[in-house]
Amino acid sequence: MVKQAHVQTIIQAFEEFSPKHLAMEGDKIGLQLGSLSKKAGKVMVTLDVLEPVVDEAVEAGVDLIIAHHPLLFRPIKSLNVDTAYGRTVEKLIKHDITVYAAHTNLDVAEGGVNDLMCEALGIEDTEVLVPTSEDGLKKLVAFVPEKYADRVREAVGDAGAGHIGNYSHCAFTVTGRGAFKPEQGAVPFLGEEGKLERPAEERIETVFFASEEKKIVRALTEAHPYEEVAYDIYDMAVPGRQQGLGRIGKIKEEITLDEFAAHVKIAFGVNGLRVVGDGKKIVKKAAVLGGDGNKYAMTALNKGADVYITGDLYFHVAHDAWMEGLTMIDPGHHVEQIMKKAVAGRLSEQMVKNRWDTEIMISTVQTDPFRFM
Template identity: 65%
Template sequence: MLKQANGQAIIQAFEQFSPKSLAVEGDKVGLQVGTLNKKINKVMIALDVLEPVVDEAIEKGVDLIIAHHPIIFKPIKALRTDQTYGRTIEKLIKHDITVYAAHTNLDVASGGVNDMMAEALELEEVDILVETGQDPLKKLVVFVPEEQASDVREAIGSVGAGFIGNYSHCSFTSQGMGAFKPEEGTDPFIGKQGEMEYVDEVKVETVFHESIEKQVIRAMMDAHPYEEVAYDLYEMASSGKPFGLGRIGYVKEELTLDQFANKVKQAFDVKGVRVVGDGKRIIRKVALLGGDGNKYAFTALHKGADVYVTGDLYYHVAHDAMMEGLSMIDPGHNVEKIMKEGVRRKMKSFVEDKKYSTEVIVSEVHTDPFRFL
């Protein structure tokens, strides 16, 4: 039988994939409107939280919107319900629709917006364009009764602990004897109050990235049978996993710039693109960054890109790139809409795995303010 999920469970699952800690400093990510302390029957994945999107959510009975672009980005000095922005917030509150934003953390995340874009363009040997930090490794050591050890290993592995390369659920186990005396007021899983107890236990050791520490500890505690759990956390000397904005990689086969521009149009479902450079130039290495990537044009150039795909391209940045020999393609900011279906698939997999009754849909409202004539 399917069960209802609450908002906390849905967002905890989402943050395993796109933790807030990956966001660039000052970005407005996380819960923005409403509460997560409620049952969630329907989640809608959206790029933008505009009034037509909120009207769509109301019509479809949505409880939670997971959006890429925050609805609250600048400090609010007044909230007037006779104006569009205030009226949009009012509708969300009146209809008990929660809004959660995942902005640069979703850009940075492995499998996030920029990886989705790289996959759509069929890039190979993909790497990070701009490293913004590292996700440090930590080690968890926990002592578990032998019979329950496999449950704990499975629980922590299911939330991402124990990933080494392409191997998951990696851990090491050694055997020993646990000793304790339950005192007054305890409710021991094993043993009796006031009596020493000796139990065959195992020490389970595994590694995880710091960004998922809360999920790993929670999973471990939930699966562990003891009232009081003995565990240790250690920082690892080995380097963590790098993360960052944008991606850079190689096309499967060489294309001219104009041919590649057409591929960009098809991959991102846009009517037109702005192109900088000689249309006959051969393209092998591609850099990309969803949204506004003007700031990193010369990073793309210095990393050997033949072309840089990004949105909101500035006139003078285009001039500078052209003079330095970097081709550019601007398909617009709205191509980040690719995240809607990508996130929907990930969240649908989660709710099905947990046997939740929650439905996950994508917003069908077109939010690109530009059109081509």
């Protein structure tokens, strides 16, 4: 049965790959305006929530806007509907459009803005540039009837458990016998009320990242045949994976700064960009940080980057980097629009998977305020 999803349900699906806890402290993310309980027949993904974008949403009958840049970022002391900003908010309220923002959490998330930028530029073997947290490792131990062990292993593996390096669905199994006695009112998959049951079971052990615990447990309980699922979860002393802003990695082949800058221009579809440094310098290692990455220029240098790609470069930051030998490329803040297609694609997959009759669309309005003459 196909049905429309509620805004809250769609946001929960979105937060599975861009959870709010990844956001930097103080960032204005999450629900910005509107209702979580309404149904959403149409969702728009955008970089910015400007008045022309809202006009586009109104014309298309959009119920929910998911944006990278928050609409409400600074405290509002007054709202004058004669201004563009005031009209924008007024139109959203009048047309009952909910606005949700995923800012630095989408930057930090695996497969988020910075990973998308690296993918577009062909930067490989990437690591986090600015660590902000660690996603710890946990171990799941589950006890499953032998005939259902493969189904459970597959389900938790598909949900993300047992992913180690270039391998997935990694698990260890020991065969043994469980024991339980169904009491009055129980509806056992095996056994009879009041009688001790000793089924042949497999003890399945696998590891997962802490951020995926809810998804893993849900997959386990849905695939497991028992009315009451027996499982344990342990914290592991082994280091997890670093999470944070930006990425740093290797450029596929040795290339000059000017050649790489031309590649950046094409990859991001921009009409111009700013370059700092000797155009003939060979660059092998690149750091990327979507948006305004001025305060992390020296971090990129100290981590061995030959070139740093970020937006909104300040004059004096560029001076300091230039003198220290770090080359830089500023393709503009707006290149973060790379998130629109990726987010829309992942949400569309969720709609199909959950059989939700909700359309996902991408805003086509140009929100870059700059033109190159």
